[in-house]
Amino acid sequence: QVQLQESGPGLVKPSGTLSLTCAISGDSINSTNWWSWVRQSPGKGLEWIGQINRGGSTIYNPSLRSRVTISIDKSKNHFSLELTSVTAADTAVYYCARLSGGYYYWFDPWGQGTLVTVSS
Amino acid sequence: DLVMTQSPLSLSVTPGEPASISCRSSQSLLHNNGYNYLDWYLQKPGQSPQLLIYMGSNRASGVPDRFSGSGSGTDFTLKITRVEAEDVGIYYCMQALHTPRSFGPGTTVDIK
Numbered sequence: 001q002v003q004l005q006e007s008g009p010g011l012v013k014p015s016g017t018l019s020l021t022c023a024i025s026g027d028s029i030n031s032t033n034w035w036s037w038v039r040q041s042p043g044k045g046l047e048w049i050g051q052i053n054r055g056g057s058t059i060y061n062p063s064l065r066s067r068v069t070i071s072i073d074k075s076k077n078h079f080s081l082e083l084t085s086v087t088a089a090d091t092a093v094y095y096c097a098r099l100s101g102g103y104y105y106w107f108d109p110w111g112q113g114t115l116v117t118v119s120s
Numbered sequence: 121d122l123v124m125t126q127s128p129l130s131l132s133v134t135p136g137e138p139a140s141i142s143c144r145s146s147q148s149l150l151h152n153n154g155y156n157y158l159d160w161y162l163q164k165p166g167q168s169p170q171l172l173i174y175m176g177s178n179r180a181s182g183v184p185d186r187f188s189g190s191g192s193g194t195d196f197t198l199k200i201t202r203v204e205a206e207d208v209g210i211y212y213c214m215q216a217l218h219t220p221r222s223f224g225p226g227t228t229v230d231i232k
Contacts, residue, residue: 046169046212046223061220095168103151104216106159108171108180 002026004096004111012090012118018083022096022111029077030054034099036107037070037081041092051099052079086118122147124215124224133203134232141227143196143213149176150193150217157217160189160198163226164209172211173198205231 008020022035029035036051050060052070060068069082083090093113099105123146133139149158156176161169171180173189176196186201200207210226 045225046214048221048223059219063220101174103153103155103175104157106171106174106216107161107169107214108174110168110170113168 002098002109004098004109006094006096006111006114008114008116010115010117012086012116013120014087014118016086016118018081018086018090018094018116018118020081020094020096020114020116021078022080023076023078024098025077027098029072029074029079034105035070035072035079036097036099038095038097038107038110039092040095040113041089043089044092047092049081049083049094088118090116091118092116122215122218122222124213124222126211126213126224126227128227129225130228130230132230132232133200135205136202139200139203139207139229141198141211141213141229143191143198143224145194145196145215147218148193149196149215156192156196157215158189158191158196159214159216161212161214161223162207162209163212164206167209169212203229203231 003025005023012018034051034053037049050070052058067084072079095113097107097110125144127142149156158176160173163169177189188199212226213224
Protein backbone atom coordinates (compact mmCIF):
# COMPACT_ATOMS: atom_id res chain seq x y z
CA GLN A 1 0.00 0.00 0.00
CA VAL A 2 1.46 3.30 -1.09
CA GLN A 3 1.57 6.01 1.53
CA LEU A 4 2.78 9.57 1.34
CA GLN A 5 3.63 11.74 4.34
CA GLU A 6 4.27 15.47 4.28
CA SER A 7 6.54 17.14 6.80
CA GLY A 8 7.88 20.61 7.41
CA PRO A 9 7.34 23.82 9.39
CA GLY A 10 3.75 24.76 10.03
CA LEU A 11 4.56 28.46 10.32
CA VAL A 12 6.52 30.57 7.86
CA LYS A 13 7.18 34.30 8.04
CA PRO A 14 6.07 36.58 5.23
CA SER A 15 8.72 36.94 2.52
CA GLY A 16 10.30 33.72 3.76
CA THR A 17 10.60 30.33 2.08
CA LEU A 18 8.17 27.48 2.58
CA SER A 19 9.92 24.08 2.55
CA LEU A 20 8.13 20.75 2.70
CA THR A 21 9.15 17.15 2.17
CA CYS A 22 7.05 14.19 1.11
CA ALA A 23 8.22 10.76 2.24
CA ILE A 24 7.14 7.86 0.04
CA SER A 25 6.51 4.35 1.33
CA GLY A 26 5.29 1.39 -0.65
CA ASP A 27 6.63 2.75 -3.95
CA SER A 28 9.90 4.01 -5.33
CA ILE A 29 10.50 7.54 -6.43
CA ASN A 30 12.40 5.84 -9.23
CA SER A 31 9.21 4.34 -10.66
CA THR A 32 7.53 5.64 -13.82
CA ASN A 33 5.08 7.72 -11.83
CA TRP A 34 5.23 11.45 -11.35
CA TRP A 35 5.14 13.11 -7.95
CA SER A 36 3.19 16.22 -7.25
CA TRP A 37 2.22 18.97 -4.83
CA VAL A 38 -1.29 20.35 -4.50
CA ARG A 39 -2.53 22.93 -2.04
CA GLN A 40 -5.93 23.77 -0.67
CA SER A 41 -6.90 27.13 0.72
CA PRO A 42 -10.36 28.43 1.59
CA GLY A 43 -10.08 31.21 -0.90
CA LYS A 44 -8.81 29.30 -3.92
CA GLY A 45 -9.91 25.70 -3.44
CA LEU A 46 -7.60 23.00 -4.75
CA GLU A 47 -4.61 24.27 -6.70
CA TRP A 48 -2.03 22.13 -8.48
CA ILE A 49 1.47 23.44 -7.75
CA GLY A 50 3.69 21.24 -9.85
CA GLN A 51 5.15 17.80 -10.42
CA ILE A 52 8.43 15.97 -10.91
CA ASN A 53 9.51 12.62 -12.32
CA ARG A 54 12.36 10.26 -11.57
CA GLY A 55 14.62 12.02 -14.02
CA GLY A 56 14.10 15.34 -12.28
CA SER A 57 11.95 16.81 -15.03
CA THR A 58 9.46 19.28 -13.63
CA ILE A 59 6.21 20.92 -14.68
CA TYR A 60 4.98 23.89 -12.69
CA ASN A 61 1.79 25.86 -12.48
CA PRO A 62 2.53 29.03 -14.47
CA SER A 63 0.99 31.13 -11.72
CA LEU A 64 3.64 29.91 -9.25
CA ARG A 65 6.53 29.03 -11.55
CA SER A 66 8.73 31.98 -10.58
CA ARG A 67 8.62 30.98 -6.90
CA VAL A 68 8.47 27.16 -6.93
CA THR A 69 11.10 24.47 -6.96
CA ILE A 70 10.30 20.77 -6.70
CA SER A 71 13.18 18.35 -6.28
CA ILE A 72 13.74 14.65 -5.61
CA ASP A 73 16.12 12.76 -3.36
CA LYS A 74 16.42 9.20 -4.58
CA SER A 75 18.58 8.12 -1.66
CA LYS A 76 15.81 9.07 0.77
CA ASN A 77 12.89 8.14 -1.48
CA HIS A 78 11.31 11.51 -1.02
CA PHE A 79 10.61 14.71 -2.90
CA SER A 80 10.45 18.28 -1.75
CA LEU A 81 8.75 21.60 -2.34
CA GLU A 82 10.22 25.06 -1.94
CA LEU A 83 8.08 28.16 -2.35
CA THR A 84 9.84 31.47 -1.99
CA SER A 85 8.66 34.98 -1.13
CA VAL A 86 5.56 33.71 0.61
CA THR A 87 2.64 35.88 1.62
CA ALA A 88 -0.55 35.27 3.55
CA ALA A 89 -2.09 34.09 0.29
CA ASP A 90 0.16 31.03 0.46
CA THR A 91 -1.45 29.88 3.69
CA ALA A 92 -2.99 26.52 2.86
CA VAL A 93 -3.02 22.81 3.47
CA TYR A 94 -0.29 21.35 1.29
CA TYR A 95 -0.71 17.83 -0.07
CA CYS A 96 1.76 15.64 -1.85
CA ALA A 97 0.35 13.07 -4.23
CA ARG A 98 1.49 10.40 -6.62
CA LEU A 99 0.56 10.84 -10.25
CA SER A 100 0.00 7.43 -11.77
CA GLY A 101 -1.78 6.25 -14.86
CA GLY A 102 -1.33 5.38 -18.48
CA TYR A 103 -2.49 7.77 -21.18
CA TYR A 104 -2.31 10.49 -18.63
CA TYR A 105 -1.72 10.71 -14.91
CA TRP A 106 -4.16 11.07 -12.04
CA PHE A 107 -3.59 11.77 -8.35
CA ASP A 108 -3.56 8.52 -6.39
CA PRO A 109 -2.91 8.39 -3.51
CA TRP A 110 -2.65 11.67 -1.62
CA GLY A 111 -0.80 12.37 1.58
CA GLN A 112 -2.76 13.45 4.63
CA GLY A 113 -1.77 17.07 4.11
CA THR A 114 0.03 19.60 6.26
CA LEU A 115 -1.19 23.07 7.18
CA VAL A 116 1.25 25.87 6.52
CA THR A 117 0.42 29.29 7.88
CA VAL A 118 2.23 32.40 6.68
CA SER A 119 2.34 34.91 9.49
CA SER A 120 4.78 37.03 11.41
CA ASP B 121 -7.75 30.36 -18.83
CA LEU B 122 -9.69 27.12 -18.66
CA VAL B 123 -12.56 27.23 -16.18
CA MET B 124 -14.11 24.23 -14.47
CA THR B 125 -17.60 24.61 -13.07
CA GLN B 126 -19.75 22.23 -11.06
CA SER B 127 -23.43 22.11 -10.26
CA PRO B 128 -25.01 22.01 -7.88
CA LEU B 129 -22.52 23.36 -5.34
CA SER B 130 -24.36 21.59 -2.56
CA LEU B 131 -26.64 18.62 -2.45
CA SER B 132 -28.63 17.06 0.38
CA VAL B 133 -29.65 13.49 -0.30
CA THR B 134 -31.81 10.91 1.43
CA PRO B 135 -29.94 7.63 1.99
CA GLY B 136 -30.79 5.15 -0.71
CA GLU B 137 -31.72 7.87 -3.19
CA PRO B 138 -29.65 8.72 -6.28
CA ALA B 139 -27.46 11.77 -6.70
CA SER B 140 -25.94 13.45 -9.72
CA ILE B 141 -23.23 16.08 -10.05
CA SER B 142 -22.43 17.97 -13.23
CA CYS B 143 -18.99 19.20 -14.23
CA ARG B 144 -18.36 21.48 -17.18
CA SER B 145 -15.13 22.66 -18.73
CA SER B 146 -14.68 25.81 -20.79
CA GLN B 147 -12.50 23.79 -23.20
CA SER B 148 -12.79 20.26 -24.48
CA LEU B 149 -11.09 17.58 -22.39
CA LEU B 150 -11.18 15.03 -25.20
CA HIS B 151 -7.66 14.12 -26.27
CA ASN B 152 -6.76 13.04 -29.80
CA ASN B 153 -6.32 9.53 -28.41
CA GLY B 154 -10.07 9.36 -27.74
CA TYR B 155 -9.86 9.61 -23.97
CA ASN B 156 -11.28 12.33 -21.78
CA TYR B 157 -8.77 13.73 -19.34
CA LEU B 158 -11.21 14.21 -16.50
CA ASP B 159 -11.10 12.81 -12.95
CA TRP B 160 -13.43 12.86 -9.98
CA TYR B 161 -12.19 13.04 -6.39
CA LEU B 162 -14.00 12.81 -3.08
CA GLN B 163 -12.77 14.60 -0.01
CA LYS B 164 -14.43 13.10 3.03
CA PRO B 165 -14.66 15.24 6.17
CA GLY B 166 -11.24 15.69 7.76
CA GLN B 167 -9.49 13.67 5.05
CA SER B 168 -7.43 14.30 1.98
CA PRO B 169 -9.03 13.86 -1.45
CA GLN B 170 -9.26 10.35 -2.86
CA LEU B 171 -9.55 9.25 -6.46
CA LEU B 172 -12.99 8.03 -7.52
CA ILE B 173 -13.06 8.13 -11.31
CA TYR B 174 -10.33 8.62 -13.93
CA MET B 175 -10.50 9.10 -17.70
CA GLY B 176 -14.07 10.30 -17.27
CA SER B 177 -15.65 6.94 -16.59
CA ASN B 178 -13.22 4.47 -15.02
CA ARG B 179 -13.71 3.65 -11.35
CA ALA B 180 -10.57 3.62 -9.27
CA SER B 181 -9.61 0.49 -7.39
CA GLY B 182 -11.89 -0.16 -4.43
CA VAL B 183 -14.55 2.35 -5.47
CA PRO B 184 -18.07 0.89 -5.12
CA ASP B 185 -19.99 0.31 -8.32
CA ARG B 186 -22.75 2.67 -7.18
CA PHE B 187 -20.42 5.41 -8.45
CA SER B 188 -20.26 6.04 -12.18
CA GLY B 189 -18.82 8.71 -14.41
CA SER B 190 -19.94 9.69 -17.87
CA GLY B 191 -19.64 12.44 -20.44
CA SER B 192 -17.24 13.68 -23.05
CA GLY B 193 -15.73 16.87 -24.33
CA THR B 194 -16.92 19.62 -22.04
CA ASP B 195 -19.80 18.02 -20.12
CA PHE B 196 -19.39 15.33 -17.50
CA THR B 197 -21.54 13.75 -14.82
CA LEU B 198 -20.86 11.80 -11.66
CA LYS B 199 -23.75 9.64 -10.52
CA ILE B 200 -24.34 7.76 -7.30
CA THR B 201 -27.12 5.23 -7.73
CA ARG B 202 -27.93 4.89 -4.03
CA VAL B 203 -26.28 7.32 -1.65
CA GLU B 204 -24.91 5.93 1.59
CA ALA B 205 -23.91 7.78 4.73
CA GLU B 206 -20.21 7.21 3.96
CA ASP B 207 -20.55 9.15 0.70
CA VAL B 208 -20.75 12.53 2.42
CA GLY B 209 -18.03 14.99 1.54
CA ILE B 210 -16.94 17.32 -1.21
CA TYR B 211 -16.75 16.02 -4.76
CA TYR B 212 -14.30 17.64 -7.16
CA CYS B 213 -13.83 17.21 -10.86
CA MET B 214 -10.38 17.90 -12.26
CA GLN B 215 -9.08 18.30 -15.79
CA ALA B 216 -5.66 17.00 -16.77
CA LEU B 217 -5.52 17.89 -20.45
CA HIS B 218 -4.53 21.52 -20.24
CA THR B 219 -1.73 23.02 -18.15
CA PRO B 220 -2.24 23.93 -15.42
CA ARG B 221 -4.33 21.03 -14.16
CA SER B 222 -7.38 22.57 -12.57
CA PHE B 223 -10.16 21.57 -10.25
CA GLY B 224 -13.79 22.47 -10.09
CA PRO B 225 -15.05 24.39 -7.05
CA GLY B 226 -16.45 21.26 -5.45
CA THR B 227 -19.91 19.96 -4.66
CA THR B 228 -20.75 19.33 -1.02
CA VAL B 229 -22.92 16.28 -0.48
CA ASP B 230 -24.60 15.68 2.83
CA ILE B 231 -27.28 13.39 4.13
CA LYS B 232 -30.81 14.54 4.87
